[in-house]
Amino acid sequence: MGDVVPGYEASQWYGVGVPKNTPVEIVDELNKEINAGLANPKLRAQLADLVGQRFPARPPISGSSS
Secondary structure (H helix, E strand, O other), rough: OOOOOOOOOOOOOOOOOOOHHHHHHHHHHHHHHHHHHOHHHHHHHHHHHHHHHOOOOOOOOOOOOO
């Protein structure tokens, strides 16, 4: 987008959600496995081709619930 509108930058964010009251052990295991996948060089290369940079996170990203 910055090529079309100087100074403009677009980004997007992806996350993984779980049901309210999911045990913290499950959340921690999901986080561990997702970040392990994101550390895999082959997957990182595939993601870079698709979406650009990846930023692993640790739970909770958001404490809100609907």
